[in-house]
Amino acid sequence: MSFSHDESSEFPPTGNTKLESFLFTCELSSKVPFYIFQGDEEEDLEHFLELRTVCLGEGAKEESNVVEVTAMNHQGKTTSVPIANLHVKCLPMVSLGEFELKAPVTIRLKAGTGPVSVSGLHLIASQAEDSDLSEEEEEEDDDEAEEEELPSVKPAKKKKNQ
Numbered sequence: 001m002s003f004s005h006d007e008s009s010e011f012p013p014t015g016n017t018k019l020e021s022f023l024f025t026c027e028l029s030s031k032v033p034f035y036i037f038q039g040d041e042e043e044d045l046e047h048f049l050e051l052r053t054v055c056l057g058e059g060a061k062e063e064s065n066v067v068e069v070t071a072m073n074h075q076g077k078t079t080s081v082p083i084a085n086l087h088v089k090c091l092p093m094v095s096l097g098e099f100e101l102k103a104p105v106t107i108r109l110k111a112g113t114g115p116v117s118v119s120g121l122h123l124i125a126s127q128a129e130d131s132d133l134s135e136e137e138e139e140e141d142d143d144e145a146e147e148e149e150l151p152s153v154k155p156a157k158k159k160k161n162q
Helices: 135-148
Strands: 002-005 019-026 035-036 045-056 065-072 079-085 093-102 105-111 116-129
Touching: 019 035, 019 045, 019 105, 035 045, 065 093, 065 116, 079 093, 093 105, 093 116
Parallel strands: none
Antiparallel strands: 002 019, 019 116, 035 105, 045 093, 045 116, 065 079, 065 105
């Protein structure tokens, strides 16, 4: 799934950008207690993680499972924040809406043994080209512009007094 994004917001970047989205999921447990989300290190691409849901998997014990994310804040400092405290009996799933984080992001099972499934979207923002028109379409636009030009206006002739 991919789409173009031209709205201005802080996440994803402002301006004329192309935004592609891919399904993201990871499972946390006592065997695999964390996941590090990183994007490719290409200069013109920015990677974002849009978390949508956190839910307990099959076989989860009756205990609290706390999930936290670690990412950079608006000041460029790394900070950790708990995003879900799940329990089989009272809260097996949390919907986060569109919780966007810029890579790198660490998702950690801070407490509990899981399994906990985290899902969302991997967003890749890149600079869109200035024009998506093909050469033929550009030539057609130029021809139409020439046809629309008005003929030059000649000044009116003055009448001589009789």
